[in-house]
Amino acid sequence: MKLLEYEAKDIFKKYGIPVAKGFVVKKTDCDGTGGKINSGIKECELGDEVVIKAQVEVGGRGKAGGVVICPAGDAPEKAAAMFAKDIKGVLVDTILVEEKLPITGEYYLSIALDRSKKAPVILFSAEGGVEIEETAKNNPGALHRVRVSPMLDDIPDFMMRELVRDAPKELAPVIKSLYRVFCKSDAILAEINPLVTTEKGVYAADAKIIVDDNALGRQGITLNRDLTERERLAEDLGFSYVELEGNIGVIGNGAGLTMSTLDMIEYFGGKAANFLDVGGGADRKRVCSAVKLVSGMDGVKVIVVNLLGGITRCDEVAAGIVEAGVSQQVVVRLAGTNEAEGKRILSEKGYRMLGSMEEVVKFAVEEAD
Numbered sequence: 265m266k267l268l269e270y271e272a273k274d275i276f277k278k279y280g281i282p283v284a285k286g287f288v289v290k291k292t293d294c295d296g297t298g299g300k301i302n303s304g305i306k307e308c309e310l311g312d313e314v315v316i317k318a319q320v321e322v323g324g325r326g327k328a329g330g331v332v333i334c335p336a337g338d339a340p341e342k343a344a345a346m347f348a349k350d351i352k353g354v355l356v357d358t359i360l361v362e363e364k365l366p367i368t369g370e371y372y373l374s375i376a377l378d379r380s381k382k383a384p385v386i387l388f389s390a391e392g393g394v395e396i397e398e399t400a401k402n403n404p405g406a407l408h409r410v411r412v413s414p415m416l417d418d419i420p421d422f423m424m425r426e427l428v429r430d431a432p433k434e435l436a437p438v439i440k441s442l443y444r445v446f447c448k449s450d451a452i453l454a455e456i457n458p459l460v461t462t463e464k465g466v467y468a469a470d471a472k473i474i475v476d477d478n479a480l481g482r483q484g485i486t487l488n489r490d491l492t493e494r495e496r497l498a499e500d501l502g503f504s505y506v507e508l509e510g511n512i513g514v515i516g517n518g519a520g521l522t523m524s525t526l527d528m529i530e531y532f533g534g535k536a537a538n539f540l541d542v543g544g545g546a547d548r549k550r551v552c553s554a555v556k557l558v559s560g561m562d563g564v565k566v567i568v569v570n571l572l573g574g575i576t577r578c579d580e581v582a583a584g585i586v587e588a589g590v591s592q593q594v595v596v597r598l599a600g601t602n603e604a605e606g607k608r609i610l611s612e613k614g615y616r617m618l619g620s621m622e623e624v625v626k627f628a629v630e631e632a633d
Contacts, residue, residue, distance in 0.1 A: 265475050268319040270360045272471035275449060279441045281456075282467045285310055286362030288319070291347045298340020304361060305336050313364040314339050322352045322492075323509055330356070333364060353492040365467055370458035371431060372396050373439060375446040377453070378411060379523075384446060385411045386419070388427045388439070392458035401533075412443070419443050435459065438466055450479030494557060501553055503540055510535025511632045513558035513567035513592070515551075517542050517576055525570045528621060534629035537564045545575040551584025559590035565632040566593045570621055573600025582609035593631060597624040 267275075273283045287304040294300060305314060316339060318330035325331060330351045334342045339361060349356050370392035378385040388408045391399045399406055408430075410423045424436050438459060446454040455472040475483055498505035504519065512529055514536050516522030526536045538561060542554050551569075558567055567590070571581050579602040585594055586609060596617045598606045610617055618624045 265477055265480060266321050267473045267475065268321065268358070269317060269471050270319055270358075272473040273468065275445055275473060276441075276468055276471055279445050279448075281438055281441045281445070282465060283471070284315075284362040284365050284467055284469065286315075286360055289343065289359050289361060291357040294343065294347065298343070301340045301343055301361060305339060308363070310336060310361070310363040312336055315362045315364050316342050316346060317360045317362070318346055318349070318351050318356045319358040319360055320351045320354045320356060322354055322507070325351050328352055353494075365460060365469060366462050366464070367458075367460045367469070368463065369432070369461040370469075371435065371460070372399070372407075372457050373435075373442060373459045374453065374455035374457070375443055375451075376455075377451075381411060383411050383414050384443070385409060386423075386427060386439070386443070388431070390430050392460070396457065417444075417447060432461060432466075434461070434466055438468070445473070449473060450476045450483055452476050494560065498540070498557060501550070501557075503542060503554060503557070505541075505557075506539040507561070508536050508538055510537045511563045511565045512628050513537050513540075513561065513564045515540045515542060515554050515558060515567065515569045515571070517544060517546060517571045521570060521572060525568060525621060525625065528625040529568075529629060532626055532629045534625070534632055537561050542571075546571075546581065546584075547577075548580045548584035548587060551581050552587045555585055555588035555590055555594065559588070559592055564592055566595060566628045568624055568628045569594060569596045569598075570624060571598055573598065573603060573606070575601075577601050578603045578606030579609060580606075582606035585610065585615065586613050595624050595628050595631075597621055 270288050276283055285308050287308055289301060314336050316332045318325055328351045332342050343359055346356055346359055372389040372392040374387045375384050389399055389406050391406050408427050410426055412419055419440055428436055442454050451473050453474040456468045458469050460467050460469045512534050514525050516525050519541050522539055522541045526539060529536045538558055540554055540558060542550055578598045578600055594615055596610055596615055607617055
């Protein structure tokens with residue numbers, strides 16, 4: 265479960281990670297006069313300029329108009345305009361109003377669970393505030409990476425020296441604190457982008473925490489979120505579904521196979537539009553629903569269907585793909601139960617089938633470029 269920024273920052277503060285002064289406003293709290301916002305700015309002493317941030321669970325909110333910097337006197341008007349928006353299909357009902365930090369440097373910091381190694385991995389870069397995927401692709405030397413043993417409750421000093429060798433040493437305590445946040449919150453991701461330096465010190469200018477769904481009860485977190493229409497439909501259909509920001513749709517069966525498909529798309533230079541696991545034993549109706557769901561995403565140019573037939577029958581998968589009849593090209597890799605019949609059904613309808621996941625992904629990336 266992805267926490268909202270203000271929720272993540274509340275956790276940061278408990279672990280000594282500095283954040284900008286600010287306050288949260290709900291849409292229902294505003295009466296149109298801006299009184300609550302003006303009083304909040306005054307009480308928090310936010311200064312002459314403020315940052316207004318939509319609290320939504322989608323990536324790229326800044327590019328979608330979900331982050332606005334303005335004079336403090338214009339904050340009520342800007343907040344009202346933001347409450348009238350939807351950001352990538354999600355209505356804004358909560359905003360965070362913060363002081364504008366006098367930033368002198370920006371850095372990227374994240375801690376994620378490396379499932380292949382069963383250990384946390386820390387990523388740090390002196391190039392913060394940008395798309396980290398682009399940094400990794402265009403300037404891989406700027407991204408420092410260390411893997412920490414899950415048996416440790418702190419980051420060893422030699423790893424810290426490796427991480428911050430090109431950065432101010434005052435960042436080190438924040439990195440150590442974020443590691444504690446990651447461990448104590450049962451997180452699968454804890455990220456600060458950007459982690460900033462100012463004349464007053466170091467601050468987490470943004471905050472992201474994704475908590476393992478299996479630990480929500482232990483963390484005392486209740487699922488209560490606004491979903492996009494597609495997310496709600498996926499939930500109703502029982503799919504494991506996450507919206508991303510690429511143009512290659514992905515459908516798999518099993519979390520491991522689906523994640524491997526996403527990783528391979530990234531490896532070949534593409535960007536996945538989603539993660540969708542149809543689960544085991546999917547029949548033609550379920551497959552049809554999955555293909556139509558992914559097809560309806562904005563910007564999807566090609567759809568990869570990567571399914572292994574065990575209890576899932578390849579002929580049922582093929583029938584579901586044909587029944588969906590979507591406009592995008594669907595590239596298919598099928599293997600397993602009733603494989604020959606599934607391939608015959610798809611071949612008769614002109615669908616492109618390839619023998620391996622690598623071939624399917626390479627073709628899809630080339631088509632989507």
